[in-house]
Amino acid sequence: MTDTDIKKGLAGVVVDYTAVSKVNPETNSLLYRGYPVQELAANCSFEQVAYLLWYGELPTDAELAEFERVERGQRALGDNVKAVIDLIPTTAHPMDVIRTAVSAIGASDPDADLATVASSLNKAARLYAQLPAIVAYDQRRRRGEDLVPPRKDLGYSENFLWMTFEEVPDQVVVDAFTVSMILYAEHSFNASTFTARVITSTLSDLYSAVVGGIGALKGPLHGGANEAVMHAFDEIGTADRAEAWLDDALANKRKIMGFGHRVYKNGDSRVPTMKAALDTLAEHYNRPDMLELYETLEQAMGSRKNIKPNLDYPSGPAYNLMGFDTLTFTPLFVASRIVGWTAHIMEQAASNALIRPLSAYNGPDERHLPG
Numbered sequence: 001m002t003d004t005d006i007k008k009g010l011a012g013v014v015v016d017y018t019a020v021s022k023v024n025p026e027t028n029s030l031l032y033r034g035y036p037v038q039e040l041a042a043n044c045s046f047e048q049v050a051y052l053l054w055y056g057e058l059p060t061d062a063e064l065a066e067f068e069r070v071e072r073g074q075r076a077l078g079d080n081v082k083a084v085i086d087l088i089p090t091t092a093h094p095m096d097v098i099r100t101a102v103s104a105i106g107a108s109d110p111d112a113d114l115a116t117v118a119s120s121l122n123k124a125a126r127l128y129a130q131l132p133a134i135v136a137y138d139q140r141r142r143r144g145e146d147l148v149p150p151r152k153d154l155g156y157s158e159n160f161l162w163m164t165f166e167e168v169p170d171q172v173v174v175d176a177f178t179v180s181m182i183l184y185a186e187h188s189f190n191a192s193t194f195t196a197r198v199i200t201s202t203l204s205d206l207y208s209a210v211v212g213g214i215g216a217l218k219g220p221l222h223g224g225a226n227e228a229v230m231h232a233f234d235e236i237g238t239a240d241r242a243e244a245w246l247d248d249a250l251a252n253k254r255k256i257m258g259f260g261h262r263v264y265k266n267g268d269s270r271v272p273t274m275k276a277a278l279d280t281l282a283e284h285y286n287r288p289d290m291l292e293l294y295e296t297l298e299q300a301m302g303s304r305k306n307i308k309p310n311l312d313y314p315s316g317p318a319y320n321l322m323g324f325d326t327l328t329f330t331p332l333f334v335a336s337r338i339v340g341w342t343a344h345i346m347e348q349a350a351s352n353a354l355i356r357p358l359s360a361y362n363g364p365d366e367r368h369l370p371g
Protein backbone atom coordinates (compact mmCIF):
# COMPACT_ATOMS: atom_id res chain seq x y z
CA MET A 1 0.00 0.00 0.00
CA THR A 2 1.49 3.38 -1.05
CA ASP A 3 0.38 6.95 -0.41
CA THR A 4 -1.12 7.05 -3.90
CA ASP A 5 -3.44 4.16 -2.98
CA ILE A 6 -5.01 6.31 -0.28
CA LYS A 7 -7.99 8.26 -1.57
CA LYS A 8 -8.06 10.90 1.14
CA GLY A 9 -11.52 12.42 1.44
CA LEU A 10 -12.63 9.82 -1.17
CA ALA A 11 -11.73 12.50 -3.75
CA GLY A 12 -12.34 11.22 -7.26
CA VAL A 13 -13.67 7.85 -6.03
CA VAL A 14 -16.85 6.54 -7.67
CA VAL A 15 -18.61 4.34 -5.12
CA ASP A 16 -21.93 3.43 -6.75
CA TYR A 17 -24.50 4.22 -9.42
CA THR A 18 -27.32 6.70 -8.85
CA ALA A 19 -30.30 7.58 -11.02
CA VAL A 20 -31.31 10.53 -8.82
CA SER A 21 -29.05 13.26 -10.21
CA LYS A 22 -26.05 13.79 -12.44
CA VAL A 23 -23.31 16.35 -11.78
CA ASN A 24 -21.17 17.09 -14.82
CA PRO A 25 -18.39 19.56 -14.00
CA GLU A 26 -17.16 19.57 -17.64
CA THR A 27 -20.44 20.90 -19.02
CA ASN A 28 -21.21 22.65 -15.75
CA SER A 29 -24.57 20.95 -15.54
CA LEU A 30 -26.67 19.40 -12.81
CA LEU A 31 -29.56 17.16 -13.85
CA TYR A 32 -32.33 15.96 -11.53
CA ARG A 33 -33.62 12.69 -13.03
CA GLY A 34 -32.41 14.01 -16.40
CA TYR A 35 -33.83 17.56 -16.18
CA PRO A 36 -31.41 20.54 -15.95
CA VAL A 37 -31.90 22.10 -12.52
CA GLN A 38 -32.07 25.58 -14.06
CA GLU A 39 -35.11 24.53 -16.14
CA LEU A 40 -36.80 23.09 -13.08
CA ALA A 41 -36.06 26.23 -11.05
CA ALA A 42 -37.55 28.44 -13.78
CA ASN A 43 -40.70 26.41 -14.38
CA CYS A 44 -41.63 24.19 -11.43
CA SER A 45 -42.87 24.37 -7.87
CA PHE A 46 -40.85 22.74 -5.10
CA GLU A 47 -43.65 20.17 -4.78
CA GLN A 48 -43.18 19.12 -8.42
CA VAL A 49 -39.43 18.76 -7.94
CA ALA A 50 -39.89 16.71 -4.75
CA TYR A 51 -42.24 14.39 -6.63
CA LEU A 52 -39.74 14.12 -9.51
CA LEU A 53 -36.85 13.22 -7.23
CA TRP A 54 -38.83 10.54 -5.38
CA TYR A 55 -40.83 9.00 -8.23
CA GLY A 56 -38.45 9.61 -11.17
CA GLU A 57 -41.00 11.52 -13.30
CA LEU A 58 -42.75 14.87 -13.03
CA PRO A 59 -46.31 14.49 -11.71
CA THR A 60 -49.44 14.73 -13.85
CA ASP A 61 -51.96 17.32 -12.65
CA ALA A 62 -53.91 14.63 -10.78
CA GLU A 63 -50.75 13.18 -9.19
CA LEU A 64 -49.63 16.66 -8.14
CA ALA A 65 -53.02 17.47 -6.61
CA GLU A 66 -52.89 14.28 -4.52
CA PHE A 67 -49.24 14.87 -3.57
CA GLU A 68 -50.07 18.42 -2.42
CA ARG A 69 -53.12 17.21 -0.50
CA VAL A 70 -50.99 14.76 1.48
CA GLU A 71 -48.30 17.37 2.16
CA ARG A 72 -50.79 20.02 3.29
CA GLY A 73 -52.47 17.49 5.60
CA GLN A 74 -49.25 16.68 7.48
CA ARG A 75 -47.77 20.14 8.01
CA ALA A 76 -48.74 20.74 11.62
CA LEU A 77 -46.13 20.07 14.28
CA GLY A 78 -47.20 17.28 16.64
CA ASP A 79 -47.64 18.33 20.29
CA ASN A 80 -44.95 15.85 21.33
CA VAL A 81 -42.45 17.26 18.84
CA LYS A 82 -43.22 20.82 19.90
CA ALA A 83 -42.76 19.76 23.53
CA VAL A 84 -39.34 18.28 22.71
CA ILE A 85 -38.29 21.49 20.91
CA ASP A 86 -39.49 23.58 23.85
CA LEU A 87 -37.15 21.64 26.15
CA ILE A 88 -34.12 22.82 24.16
CA PRO A 89 -32.65 26.20 25.13
CA THR A 90 -33.15 28.93 22.52
CA THR A 91 -29.38 29.44 22.62
CA ALA A 92 -28.88 26.02 20.97
CA HIS A 93 -27.84 26.00 17.33
CA PRO A 94 -30.96 25.46 15.19
CA MET A 95 -29.27 22.52 13.45
CA ASP A 96 -29.15 20.78 16.85
CA VAL A 97 -32.85 21.58 17.31
CA ILE A 98 -33.77 20.14 13.92
CA ARG A 99 -31.64 17.04 14.48
CA THR A 100 -33.41 16.43 17.78
CA ALA A 101 -36.88 17.14 16.36
CA VAL A 102 -36.34 14.67 13.50
CA SER A 103 -35.24 12.09 16.05
CA ALA A 104 -38.42 12.74 18.04
CA ILE A 105 -40.57 12.32 14.92
CA GLY A 106 -38.81 9.05 14.18
CA ALA A 107 -39.15 7.77 17.72
CA SER A 108 -42.90 8.38 17.67
CA ASP A 109 -43.55 6.90 14.21
CA PRO A 110 -46.02 4.07 14.78
CA ASP A 111 -45.00 2.42 11.50
CA ALA A 112 -42.09 0.15 12.35
CA ASP A 113 -41.84 -1.13 8.76
CA LEU A 114 -38.38 -0.09 7.67
CA ALA A 115 -38.06 -2.11 4.54
CA THR A 116 -40.79 -1.36 2.01
CA VAL A 117 -40.68 1.48 -0.51
CA ALA A 118 -44.24 2.53 0.39
CA SER A 119 -43.36 2.88 4.05
CA SER A 120 -40.15 4.82 3.25
CA LEU A 121 -42.08 7.17 0.96
CA ASN A 122 -44.59 7.82 3.75
CA LYS A 123 -41.82 8.62 6.22
CA ALA A 124 -40.02 10.83 3.70
CA ALA A 125 -43.26 12.68 2.90
CA ARG A 126 -43.90 13.24 6.59
CA LEU A 127 -40.48 14.78 7.18
CA TYR A 128 -40.75 16.92 4.01
CA ALA A 129 -44.13 18.23 5.22
CA GLN A 130 -43.05 18.87 8.82
CA LEU A 131 -39.55 20.32 8.49
CA PRO A 132 -40.86 23.78 7.51
CA ALA A 133 -42.88 23.92 10.74
CA ILE A 134 -39.79 22.96 12.77
CA VAL A 135 -37.53 25.50 11.05
CA ALA A 136 -40.13 28.27 11.22
CA TYR A 137 -41.06 27.62 14.84
CA ASP A 138 -37.44 27.50 15.97
CA GLN A 139 -36.68 30.88 14.40
CA ARG A 140 -39.84 32.34 15.96
CA ARG A 141 -39.16 31.03 19.46
CA ARG A 142 -35.63 32.46 19.33
CA ARG A 143 -37.28 35.82 18.63
CA GLY A 144 -39.72 35.33 21.52
CA GLU A 145 -42.65 34.79 19.09
CA ASP A 146 -45.41 32.15 19.17
CA LEU A 147 -45.89 29.23 16.81
CA VAL A 148 -47.85 30.11 13.66
CA PRO A 149 -50.03 27.19 12.52
CA PRO A 150 -49.82 26.13 8.86
CA ARG A 151 -52.41 27.18 6.26
CA LYS A 152 -53.80 24.55 3.90
CA ASP A 153 -54.77 27.17 1.31
CA LEU A 154 -51.11 27.99 0.61
CA GLY A 155 -48.48 26.19 -1.46
CA TYR A 156 -45.28 24.85 0.11
CA SER A 157 -43.18 28.04 -0.20
CA GLU A 158 -45.95 30.49 0.73
CA ASN A 159 -46.87 28.41 3.75
CA PHE A 160 -43.22 28.08 4.85
CA LEU A 161 -42.84 31.87 4.73
CA TRP A 162 -46.23 32.34 6.40
CA MET A 163 -45.30 30.06 9.33
CA THR A 164 -41.99 31.94 9.73
CA PHE A 165 -43.13 35.56 9.38
CA GLU A 166 -46.91 35.40 9.88
CA GLU A 167 -47.37 37.03 6.48
CA VAL A 168 -47.02 35.92 2.89
CA PRO A 169 -44.48 38.17 1.18
CA ASP A 170 -44.66 39.51 -2.37
CA GLN A 171 -44.50 37.00 -5.20
CA VAL A 172 -40.88 37.89 -6.12
CA VAL A 173 -39.81 36.84 -2.63
CA VAL A 174 -41.84 33.62 -2.77
CA ASP A 175 -40.33 32.84 -6.18
CA ALA A 176 -36.76 33.45 -4.98
CA PHE A 177 -37.41 31.20 -2.00
CA THR A 178 -38.76 28.45 -4.26
CA VAL A 179 -35.69 28.73 -6.49
CA SER A 180 -33.42 28.27 -3.47
CA MET A 181 -35.40 25.23 -2.31
CA ILE A 182 -35.18 23.63 -5.77
CA LEU A 183 -31.44 24.31 -6.13
CA TYR A 184 -30.65 22.88 -2.70
CA ALA A 185 -32.80 19.75 -3.10
CA GLU A 186 -30.23 17.32 -4.48
CA HIS A 187 -26.55 17.06 -5.38
CA SER A 188 -25.50 13.41 -5.81
CA PHE A 189 -22.96 11.90 -3.36
CA ASN A 190 -22.15 14.99 -1.29
CA ALA A 191 -21.02 14.46 2.33
CA SER A 192 -24.46 14.47 3.97
CA THR A 193 -26.10 12.29 1.32
CA PHE A 194 -23.22 9.85 1.51
CA THR A 195 -23.57 9.81 5.31
CA ALA A 196 -27.27 8.97 4.92
CA ARG A 197 -26.40 6.20 2.46
CA VAL A 198 -23.74 4.77 4.80
CA ILE A 199 -26.28 4.60 7.64
CA THR A 200 -28.90 3.07 5.34
CA SER A 201 -26.37 0.47 4.17
CA THR A 202 -26.30 -1.06 7.66
CA LEU A 203 -30.10 -1.62 7.36
CA SER A 204 -30.71 1.10 9.92
CA ASP A 205 -33.89 3.18 9.63
CA LEU A 206 -34.70 6.24 7.50
CA TYR A 207 -34.85 8.64 10.45
CA SER A 208 -31.40 7.59 11.68
CA ALA A 209 -30.04 8.17 8.19
CA VAL A 210 -31.62 11.65 8.04
CA VAL A 211 -30.33 12.54 11.51
CA GLY A 212 -26.83 11.54 10.36
CA GLY A 213 -27.26 13.65 7.22
CA ILE A 214 -28.23 16.67 9.32
CA GLY A 215 -25.08 16.21 11.41
CA ALA A 216 -22.90 16.13 8.29
CA LEU A 217 -24.65 19.11 6.74
CA LYS A 218 -24.09 21.28 9.81
CA GLY A 219 -20.35 21.65 9.16
CA PRO A 220 -19.13 24.85 7.48
CA LEU A 221 -17.32 22.90 4.75
CA HIS A 222 -20.78 21.68 3.66
CA GLY A 223 -24.19 23.21 4.42
CA GLY A 224 -22.99 25.43 7.25
CA ALA A 225 -21.28 27.57 4.61
CA ASN A 226 -24.41 29.62 3.83
CA GLU A 227 -24.52 30.75 7.46
CA ALA A 228 -20.75 31.37 7.44
CA VAL A 229 -21.06 33.56 4.30
CA MET A 230 -23.36 35.90 6.18
CA HIS A 231 -21.01 36.04 9.17
CA ALA A 232 -18.27 37.10 6.72
CA PHE A 233 -20.54 39.77 5.20
CA ASP A 234 -21.31 41.06 8.70
CA GLU A 235 -17.58 41.12 9.52
CA ILE A 236 -16.74 42.99 6.30
CA GLY A 237 -19.60 45.49 6.56
CA THR A 238 -19.31 47.46 3.32
CA ALA A 239 -17.92 46.76 -0.17
CA ASP A 240 -15.01 49.20 0.21
CA ARG A 241 -13.63 47.00 3.00
CA ALA A 242 -13.94 43.69 1.14
CA GLU A 243 -10.49 43.56 -0.48
CA ALA A 244 -8.59 44.39 2.71
CA TRP A 245 -10.70 41.88 4.65
CA LEU A 246 -10.00 39.19 2.07
CA ASP A 247 -6.25 39.82 1.99
CA ASP A 248 -6.14 39.60 5.76
CA ALA A 249 -8.25 36.43 5.83
CA LEU A 250 -6.12 34.72 3.18
CA ALA A 251 -2.90 35.81 4.92
CA ASN A 252 -4.27 34.09 8.01
CA LYS A 253 -5.01 30.95 5.96
CA ARG A 254 -8.74 31.27 6.50
CA LYS A 255 -11.07 29.43 4.15
CA ILE A 256 -13.44 31.90 2.50
CA MET A 257 -16.89 30.45 2.98
CA GLY A 258 -19.13 30.15 -0.06
CA PHE A 259 -16.16 29.68 -2.41
CA GLY A 260 -14.69 26.52 -3.91
CA HIS A 261 -16.14 23.10 -4.51
CA ARG A 262 -14.87 19.54 -4.45
CA VAL A 263 -16.47 18.69 -7.79
CA TYR A 264 -16.93 21.97 -9.68
CA LYS A 265 -13.60 23.62 -10.33
CA ASN A 266 -14.92 26.09 -12.92
CA GLY A 267 -17.92 27.38 -11.02
CA ASP A 268 -20.97 25.82 -9.43
CA SER A 269 -23.73 25.27 -12.00
CA ARG A 270 -26.39 26.45 -9.55
CA VAL A 271 -24.84 29.85 -8.84
CA PRO A 272 -26.11 31.88 -11.85
CA THR A 273 -29.74 30.90 -11.10
CA MET A 274 -29.44 31.76 -7.40
CA LYS A 275 -27.54 34.97 -8.19
CA ALA A 276 -30.40 36.03 -10.49
CA ALA A 277 -32.82 35.40 -7.60
CA LEU A 278 -30.57 37.45 -5.30
CA ASP A 279 -30.57 40.28 -7.88
CA THR A 280 -34.38 40.40 -7.86
CA LEU A 281 -34.42 40.42 -4.06
CA ALA A 282 -31.83 43.21 -3.83
CA GLU A 283 -33.94 45.29 -6.22
CA HIS A 284 -37.17 44.46 -4.39
CA TYR A 285 -35.74 45.43 -0.99
CA ASN A 286 -33.69 48.31 -2.47
CA ARG A 287 -30.39 46.90 -1.20
CA PRO A 288 -27.79 47.63 -3.91
CA ASP A 289 -25.18 47.67 -1.13
CA MET A 290 -25.65 43.91 -0.66
CA LEU A 291 -24.94 43.26 -4.34
CA GLU A 292 -21.96 45.61 -4.30
CA LEU A 293 -20.38 43.71 -1.41
CA TYR A 294 -21.22 40.38 -3.06
CA GLU A 295 -19.64 41.32 -6.37
CA THR A 296 -16.58 43.03 -4.91
CA LEU A 297 -15.71 40.02 -2.76
CA GLU A 298 -16.34 37.62 -5.66
CA GLN A 299 -14.05 39.60 -7.97
CA ALA A 300 -11.34 39.91 -5.31
CA MET A 301 -11.48 36.15 -4.63
CA GLY A 302 -11.23 35.54 -8.38
CA SER A 303 -8.19 37.76 -8.79
CA ARG A 304 -6.40 36.48 -5.65
CA LYS A 305 -7.15 32.74 -5.82
CA ASN A 306 -9.12 32.12 -9.01
CA ILE A 307 -11.73 30.30 -6.88
CA LYS A 308 -15.39 30.69 -7.81
CA PRO A 309 -18.49 30.89 -5.60
CA ASN A 310 -20.66 27.90 -4.75
CA LEU A 311 -24.43 27.93 -4.14
CA ASP A 312 -24.02 29.00 -0.52
CA TYR A 313 -22.53 32.33 -1.62
CA PRO A 314 -25.68 33.82 -3.21
CA SER A 315 -28.14 31.92 -1.00
CA GLY A 316 -26.74 33.35 2.26
CA PRO A 317 -27.42 37.01 1.40
CA ALA A 318 -30.69 36.03 -0.32
CA TYR A 319 -32.02 34.45 2.89
CA ASN A 320 -30.83 37.51 4.81
CA LEU A 321 -32.83 39.82 2.54
CA MET A 322 -35.90 37.59 2.94
CA GLY A 323 -35.71 38.21 6.69
CA PHE A 324 -34.37 34.90 7.97
CA ASP A 325 -31.96 34.87 10.91
CA THR A 326 -28.46 33.86 9.85
CA LEU A 327 -28.74 30.82 12.15
CA THR A 328 -31.77 29.63 10.16
CA PHE A 329 -29.92 29.40 6.82
CA THR A 330 -28.57 25.85 7.18
CA PRO A 331 -31.91 24.54 8.52
CA LEU A 332 -33.49 25.88 5.30
CA PHE A 333 -30.99 23.74 3.41
CA VAL A 334 -32.19 20.73 5.49
CA ALA A 335 -35.85 21.43 4.63
CA SER A 336 -34.92 21.25 0.95
CA ARG A 337 -32.27 18.50 0.99
CA ILE A 338 -34.60 16.14 2.88
CA VAL A 339 -35.96 15.31 -0.57
CA GLY A 340 -32.58 14.36 -2.04
CA TRP A 341 -31.48 12.50 1.09
CA THR A 342 -34.60 10.37 1.19
CA ALA A 343 -34.45 9.66 -2.57
CA HIS A 344 -30.91 8.34 -2.00
CA ILE A 345 -31.90 6.42 1.13
CA MET A 346 -34.56 4.59 -0.89
CA GLU A 347 -32.16 4.00 -3.78
CA GLN A 348 -29.50 2.64 -1.41
CA ALA A 349 -32.02 0.36 0.30
CA ALA A 350 -33.23 -0.97 -3.06
CA SER A 351 -29.78 -2.22 -4.13
CA ASN A 352 -27.92 -2.36 -0.88
CA ALA A 353 -24.32 -3.28 -0.17
CA LEU A 354 -22.85 -2.51 3.25
CA ILE A 355 -20.53 0.51 2.86
CA ARG A 356 -17.35 -0.48 4.60
CA PRO A 357 -14.06 0.86 3.15
CA LEU A 358 -10.55 -0.14 4.22
CA SER A 359 -7.85 1.82 5.97
CA ALA A 360 -4.06 1.69 5.85
CA TYR A 361 -2.63 1.21 9.33
CA ASN A 362 0.19 3.61 10.28
CA GLY A 363 0.33 3.08 14.05
CA PRO A 364 3.03 1.22 16.05
CA ASP A 365 4.20 -2.23 14.86
CA GLU A 366 2.82 -5.22 16.73
CA ARG A 367 4.02 -5.18 20.34
CA HIS A 368 3.19 -7.02 23.56
CA LEU A 369 2.54 -6.26 27.21
CA PRO A 370 5.63 -6.76 29.43
CA GLY A 371 5.99 -10.22 31.04
Ligand code: CMC
Pocket (backbone or CB within 6 Å): 009, 187, 190, 220, 221, 222, 223, 224, 225, 254, 255, 256, 257, 258, 259, 260, 261, 262, 263, 305, 307, 310, 311, 312
Ligand atom coordinates in the same frame (compact mmCIF):
# COMPACT_ATOMS: atom_id res chain seq x y z
N1 CMC B 1 -11.01 29.75 0.54
C1 CMC B 1 -9.68 29.77 0.47
N2 CMC B 1 -8.96 28.81 -0.15
C2 CMC B 1 -9.64 27.81 -0.71
C3 CMC B 1 -11.04 27.72 -0.66
C4 CMC B 1 -11.74 28.74 0.00
N3 CMC B 1 -13.05 28.73 0.08
N4 CMC B 1 -11.44 26.60 -1.30
C5 CMC B 1 -10.34 26.00 -1.72
N5 CMC B 1 -9.25 26.73 -1.37
C6 CMC B 1 -7.85 26.40 -1.65
C7 CMC B 1 -7.31 25.52 -0.55
O1 CMC B 1 -6.75 26.27 0.50
C8 CMC B 1 -6.29 24.71 -1.29
O2 CMC B 1 -5.16 25.49 -1.49
P1 CMC B 1 -3.69 24.86 -1.37
O3 CMC B 1 -3.64 23.80 -2.43
O4 CMC B 1 -2.80 26.02 -1.60
O5 CMC B 1 -3.62 24.29 0.02
C9 CMC B 1 -6.95 24.49 -2.65
O6 CMC B 1 -7.82 25.61 -2.82
C10 CMC B 1 -7.75 23.21 -2.73
O7 CMC B 1 -8.71 23.24 -1.66
P2 CMC B 1 -9.24 21.98 -0.88
O8 CMC B 1 -9.91 22.43 0.37
O9 CMC B 1 -8.15 20.96 -0.74
O10 CMC B 1 -10.26 21.42 -1.93
P3 CMC B 1 -11.45 20.51 -1.61
O11 CMC B 1 -11.93 19.97 -2.89
O12 CMC B 1 -11.14 19.53 -0.53
O13 CMC B 1 -12.45 21.58 -0.96
C11 CMC B 1 -14.25 22.75 -0.19
C12 CMC B 1 -13.71 21.87 -1.32
C13 CMC B 1 -15.71 23.07 -0.51
C14 CMC B 1 -14.19 21.99 1.13
C15 CMC B 1 -13.42 24.05 -0.09
O14 CMC B 1 -13.45 24.72 -1.33
C16 CMC B 1 -13.89 24.94 1.04
O15 CMC B 1 -13.49 24.74 2.18
N6 CMC B 1 -14.76 25.96 0.73
C17 CMC B 1 -15.31 26.81 1.75
C18 CMC B 1 -16.52 26.13 2.41
C19 CMC B 1 -17.71 26.13 1.51
O16 CMC B 1 -18.07 27.10 0.89
N7 CMC B 1 -18.39 24.97 1.49
C20 CMC B 1 -19.62 24.79 0.70
C21 CMC B 1 -19.38 23.78 -0.38
S1 CMC B 1 -20.62 23.76 -1.66
C22 CMC B 1 -22.13 23.53 -0.94
C23 CMC B 1 -22.31 22.18 -0.36
O17 CMC B 1 -22.21 21.16 -1.07
O18 CMC B 1 -22.60 22.07 0.82
